Amino acid sequence: MIVRTRFAPSPTGYLHIGGARTALYSYLFAKHYGGKFILRIEDTDRERSTDEAIRAILEGMEWLGLECDEGPFYQTHNIARYQEVLQQLLDSGHAYRCYCSKERLEKMREEQTANKQKPRYDGYCRDREQDASKPHVIRFKNPQLGDVVIEDMVLGKIVYANSELDDLIIARSDGMPTYNFTVVVDDWDMKITHVIRGNDHVNNTPRQVNLFLALGATPPQYGHLPMILDEHGKKLSKRTGAASVMEYREQGILPQALLNYLARLGWSHGDQELFSMAEMIEFFNGQSLSKSGAAINPQKLLWLNQHYMQHSALEDLVSEFNWQLFRLGVNAENSGVETSTIIAVQRERCKTLQEMAEKSVFFYTDVNSHDVKAVANHIDADALRRLGLLQERLIHLSHWNAEHIHTQLQKLCEQEGCKMGQIAQPLRIALTGNTLSPPIDQTVYLLGKEVVQKRLQQFLEGQK
Ligand code: GLU
Numbered sequence: 001m002i003v004r005t006r007f008a009p010s011p012t013g014y015l016h017i018g019g020a021r022t023a024l025y026s027y028l029f030a031k032h033y034g035g036k037f038i039l040r041i042e043d044t045d046r047e048r049s050t051d052e053a054i055r056a057i058l059e060g061m062e063w064l065g066l067e068c069d070e071g072p073f074y075q076t077h078n079i080a081r082y083q084e085v086l087q088q089l090l091d092s093g094h095a096y097r098c099y100c101s102k103e104r105l106e107k108m109r110e111e112q113t114a115n116k117q118k119p120r121y122d123g124y125c126r127d128r129e130q131d132a133s134k135p136h137v138i139r140f141k142n143p144q145l146g147d148v149v150i151e152d153m154v155l156g157k158i159v160y161a162n163s164e165l166d167d168l169i170i171a172r173s174d175g176m177p178t179y180n181f182t183v184v185v186d187d188w189d190m191k192i193t194h195v196i197r198g199n200d201h202v203n204n205t206p207r208q209v210n211l212f213l214a215l216g217a218t219p220p221q222y223g224h225l226p227m228i229l230d231e232h233g234k235k236l237s238k239r240t241g242a243a244s245v246m247e248y249r250e251q252g253i254l255p256q257a258l259l260n261y262l263a264r265l266g267w268s269h270g271d272q273e274l275f276s277m278a279e280m281i282e283f284f285n286g287q288s289l290s291k292s293g294a295a296i297n298p299q300k301l302l303w304l305n306q307h308y309m310q311h312s313a314l315e316d317l318v319s320e321f322n323w324q325l326f327r328l329g330v331n332a333e334n335s336g337v338e339t340s341t342i343i344a345v346q347r348e349r350c351k352t353l354q355e356m357a358e359k360s361v362f363f364y365t366d367v368n369s370h371d372v373k374a375v376a377n378h379i380d381a382d383a384l385r386r387l388g389l390l391q392e393r394l395i396h397l398s399h400w401n402a403e404h405i406h407t408q409l410q411k412l413c414e415q416e417g418c419k420m421g422q423i424a425q426p427l428r429i430a431l432t433g434n435t436l437s438p439p440i441d442q443t444v445y446l447l448g449k450e451v452v453q454k455r456l457q458q459f460l461e462g463q464k
Contacts, residue, residue, distance in 0.1 A: 003035030004193050007061075007068075008183065010042045011053035014244030015060030017296070018198060018228050018236065021262040025225065026196045027066045028263070028284035038190055039071035044182055046076070060245040064255050065277070070190075075182050082177040085185050085215070086138055086170065090130075094214040095170060097136040098125040120166035138171035140181070140211060148206035153223030154289045155199070160206035168207050180204050184211040192220045194286070199224035223286065225266055229293040236296065248301075252324060252352030256312070257305040265294040274307065302351050309347045309356075314340040317353070324357035330364045337363050342446060345438040362432040363446060367455060370462075371434040374425075378435065383426040384463055386416060390427065391456045400449050406441040430459035 005026040009019055030037040039061065043049040058072065089095035098121075109119045126141065143162045150158045170181035177185075183204075187195060202224045212219040228236050248258050260275050267290065269275070269283040309317065318339055325332045332339055342360050350356040393408045409427075413420055424440040431452060437443045444452055 001193060003030055003033035004038060004191050005030040005035065005196060006038040006040050006071075006187070006190060006192050007066075008040040008042050008186075008197070009057050010045060010048070011050060011057055012045070012048040013053055014056045014246065016244050017248075017258075017262060017265075019057075020060065020064060020066075020245050020258070021228065021265055022197055022225060023061060023066050024064070024259060024262050025223075025267070025284070025289075026194075028280050029194060029196060029286055030069075031281040032284050032286075035193070036069040037066075038073070038192070039068035040073045040075065040186055040190070041071075042075050042179070042182065044075045044176060044179070046176075056244065056246065063249055064245065064259060073186070073190075075186065078182075078186070079177070081189065082171075082182055082185055083175070086177065086181075089140065089170070089214060090138065092214070094141050095138050096126055096128075096141060096167075097130050097132065097134075098139045098167075098169075099128070099131075099134055099136050100124055118164075123167055126167070135173055137169045137173050139167040140170045140207075140214070142167050142207070142210055148209050150205055150209065150222060152202075152205075153194070153196070153221060153286050154226070154291060155202070155224055156291075158202070158205075162206075162210070165207060165210070170211075180207050181211065184208050184215070187220055188212065188215060188217045194223065195220045196223045196225065199226055223289065225289070226291060226293045228265060229295045231295060231297070233293070233295055249320075249323075250327070250354070252320075252354030252356070253301065253305050254308045254312070254317070254320060254353065257301065257308045260304050260308075261301045265296070266290045274304070306351050309350065309353070314343050317343050317347070320353050321357060321360075324353045325361070325364065328357055328361055330357075330361055332364055335364050338446060345442045345446070349438070359436065362437070367431070367433040369433060370429055370459070374429050374435045378425045378429055379463065382418075383422070384460060386412065386418070386423050387426055387430060387456060387460060390423065391453065391460070394444070394449065394452060394456075397449070400445065402439075402441040402445040405444045409441065431455050 007019075007023040007026050009015065009023075015023075027037045029035075041054055041057070043054070061068070086095065090097075100121075104124075105121070108122060112119045121139070125139070142165045146162050148160045148162065148165075150160075152158055168180055169178055171177050186192075187208075205222055205224070209219045230236050245258065249255075256277070259277065259280070260273075263275055263280050263284070264273065267284065268288050272279075275283070321339065321343055322332045342363055343356070346356045346360055350359060390408070390412055393412065394405070397404055397408060409420065409423055412423055416423070425435050427440055428435050428437050428443070431437070431443060431447060447455070
C-alpha cells in the first residue's frame with residue numbers, strides 16, 4: 001500500500017498553529033512511509049472562503065517548507081464530480097430527496113428538545129415519492145442498525161451506534177454538496193489512506209465512514225489529534241495565542257523552530273526535544289501520539305528558536321533576517337553589508353530574528369539620532385576629545401580588521417589612562433545611536449572605514 005495523506009484546510013482564515021500541526025503530522029506520516037502528501041483547499045463554503053485566506057494558507061505552508069506532492073486541489077473545481085456521485089447515491093438508493101419545509105424541521109426540533117431528545121431528522125422523506133422538480137435537499141440514507149467502529153490512530157477504538165446518526169444533508173437546496181460529503185468523495189478519489197486531523201472532526205467520522213461504505217469504498221484510517229490548549233489548559237483562542245503561522249514569522253521565529261515545536265505538541269519520541277526535519281520523518285510513524293490536549297508553551301518555542309538561531313548554518317538564516325530588515329524599511333540585499341557576519345556576531349545575543357534585525361538596523365542605515373540618556377551619561381569633553389583622537393588613528397589604519405581595531409582602542413586606553421568602557425561607550429553612541437551593540441571592535445569593523453569616519457565626523461560636529 002502506498003501511504004497517501006492530505007491536509008484539507010477550509011480557507012476561512014489564516015493558517016494557525018493547529019492547522020499547521022495537522023499539516024506537519026500528515027506530511028511527516030506520508031514521508032515516513034515513502035508516500036505522498038496532498039493539499040486540498042476545501043472552499044465549497046463560498047460565503048466564508050476568501051482568496052486572501054487561500055493565499056495565507058499557501059504562504060504559511062511554503063514558509064514552513066511543507067511542500068505537497070500533489071495539489072493544491074480546490075473543491076470548487078470539482079463540483080461536477082460531486083454531482084455525479086450524488087446521482088450515484090440516489091440511483092443506488094443510498095440517498096433521497098427531502099422536501100421537508102423549514103417550518104416542519106423547526107417544529108420537530110422544538111418538540112424533540114422539549115422532550116429532552118437529541119434533535120435529529122425523523123426520516124420523513126425516506127420513502128416518499130421522488131420529484132426532482134420540487135425544491136429539495138439531498139439526504140444520505142444512514143443505516144439504522146448496527147454500529148460504526150473506528151480504530152483511531154490516536155484515540156483507539158471508537159464505537160458509534162447507527163441509531164444515533166440521522167440522515168445527513170449531503171446537498172443543499174441550491175444543489176451545493178456539503179462538507180461531509182465532499183470530503184468523502186475527495187478522500188476516495190484521491191486514494192487517501194490516512195486522515196490525520198483535529199478532533200473537532202471526530203463526530204463527523206462515523207458519517208463519513210458510512211458514506212464510504214455506501215459507495216462500496218474502503219474508508220481511510222483516521223487519527224484525530226487533540227486540541228491545542230493555552231497555557232492555562234483552556235481552548236486556544238485568538239487572544240490566547242492561536243496566532244497565524246505568519247505572525248510567528250513576524251515575531252522572528254524560524255520555520256524549523258516552529259516545526260520542531262509543533263512536532264512535540266502532541267507527539268513524542270522518547271525524551272528527545274530537538275528534531276531536524278530528517279529525524280522527524282525518520283521517527284514519525286503514527287505512534288506515540290498523545291490523546292490529551294497539548295498546552296502551548298511560548299518559552300519553549302523561544303528556547304527552540306534560540307537553539308536554531310545559534311546552530312543553523314549562517315546562510316540558512318540570511319533570508320529570514322533580510323525579511324525582518326525589509327519590514328523595518330531596510331533593503332539588505334544590495335547593501336554591500338556582510339549580512340552573514342552580522343548574523344554571526346548577533347545571534348548569541350538575540351532570542352528572535354526580529355530582535356536581531358532591530359538591533360542591526362544601524363549597520364545598514366545612517367544614524368540620525370542619539371539616545372539622549374546615553375549621551376548624558378557617557379559624553380563629556382574628555383569623551384569627545386578621545387573620539388577625535390581615535391578618528392585620526394582609524395583613518396590611518398592600513399589593515400581594517402577587528403583585531404587591529406581592538407589594538408588601536410587598547411593603545412588609546414593606555415595612553416589616556418582610562419578604562420575601555422570610557423572609549424567604547426562613546427564610540428558606540430556615535431556609531432550606533434546608543435550603548436547596545438555587539439563587541440565594539442566587531443561593530444567598527446563591520447561598519448567599514450568610510451561609514452565609521454562619516455558617523456564619527458557627524459557626531460563630533462553635532463556635539464560642538
Ligand atoms: N476542511 C476541514 C477543516 O478545515 C478539515 C476536513 C478534514 O480534515 O477532513 O476543518
